Amino acid sequence: MPPLEQETPLLQVKNLKKYYPIKKGIISKTVGHVKAVDDVSFDIYPGETMGLVGESGCGKSTTGRSLVRLEDPTAGQVIFQGKDLASISHREMRKLRTDLQIIFQDPYSSLNPRKRIGDLLAEPLIAHKLATRSEADQKVNEILEIVGLSKQYKNRYPHEFSGGQRQRIGIARALMLHPKLIICDEPVSALDVSIQAQVLNLLKDLQKELHLTYVFIAHGLGAVKYISDRITVMYLGKVMELATTKEIFEHPKHPYTEILLNAYPIPNPHMRGRDQIVVDGDVPSPANPPKGCVFHTRCPFAKDICREKIPVLSGKDHLVACHFPLESVNV
Numbered sequence: 001m002p003p004l005e006q007e008t009p010l011l012q013v014k015n016l017k018k019y020y021p022i023k024k025g026i027i028s029k030t031v032g033h034v035k036a037v038d039d040v041s042f043d044i045y046p047g048e049t050m051g052l053v054g055e056s057g058c059g060k061s062t063t064g065r066s067l068v069r070l071e072d073p074t075a076g077q078v079i080f081q082g083k084d085l086a087s088i089s090h091r092e093m094r095k096l097r098t099d100l101q102i103i104f105q106d107p108y109s110s111l112n113p114r115k116r117i118g119d120l121l122a123e124p125l126i127a128h129k130l131a132t133r134s135e136a137d138q139k140v141n142e143i144l145e146i147v148g149l150s151k152q153y154k155n156r157y158p159h160e161f162s163g164g165q166r167q168r169i170g171i172a173r174a175l176m177l178h179p180k181l182i183i184c185d186e187p188v189s190a191l192d193v194s195i196q197a198q199v200l201n202l203l204k205d206l207q208k209e210l211h212l213t214y215v216f217i218a219h220g221l222g223a224v225k226y227i228s229d230r231i232t233v234m235y236l237g238k239v240m241e242l243a244t245t246k247e248i249f250e251h252p253k254h255p256y257t258e259i260l261l262n263a264y265p266i267p268n269p270h271m272r273g274r275d276q277i278v279v280d281g282d283v284p285s286p287a288n289p290p291k292g293c294v295f296h297t298r299c300p301f302a303k304d305i306c307r308e309k310i311p312v313l314s315g316k317d318h319l320v321a322c323h324f325p326l327e328s329v330n331v
Helices: 060-067 090-099 117-127 133-146 151-155 163-175 193-210 221-227 245-250 255-262 304-308
Strands: 011-024 029-044 049-053 075-080 100-103 181-185 213-218 230-235 238-244
Touching (some): 060 100, 090 100, 100 163, 213 221
Parallel strands (some): 049 213, 181 213
Antiparallel strands (some): 011 029
16 A cells, blocks of 8 residues: 555545434433544545444444444534535435445344345345346356355355355445445454454455455454554544554554553563553443543543543644653553
């Protein structure tokens, strides 16, 4: 992949917000909002994989779904090929669906159990009027072969496949329209470890062969480290840190990033006894996030300014939202 400074972003996310109203009473009066995504900004470049990581409830999946308008953003911009996906009509968005696809976490629930695999895969081509039935059938054969499945499987139903095979089918469905950007929403978290490796290798091979761009959402840092070029660390709907994978793992600047790395298994036994940041307490509710830095209630380095002022995501190549970023830390 060429240096990012020489590239034009494929997708630009600017101050993205997604709030869910909290309603109470007989008339369902709105009494507050759950701030699932709160002022998120980053760029995604052609051919790269951007990893989104964080604890459950940090807003990474909602961010991914908002990028392809499966969730309508509350505010902000998602600019793709010069168009703001957050503000265009659903008819205009439908035309762009061929370039934006998503692979879901649970491959079984995302597949219609009453349809054969061949019909499920052909459906996008027919719905967008990009192929006749016979042409779509031929395309299904080709895609199944690309993802490592026999074309004979197209007459089977989803329940007749293993978890790994169903995820390959989910990947095949995302590839049917030759998209430019694929949101991978925790695509390996429901799979066995050995199957995870196979799916990750498949995604990397397809990216190289088909010139794909990924947003890879995951809990496990191992998968993210293996597949991602850059990593965005999220906490309570906000971006805490954004840098290359190497920088994140070797020189984390945000205390929360260091905490996530502490939970990552270290293969080198000589480094397992290193000093670690200890964090207490639970993740606050996104319906009532802390003032100032949202992480200050759990941060061992928090000072008065952290409780009062929201830190700005700043930096050149290594961005961090922290009033007192960590110095170089070896991990």
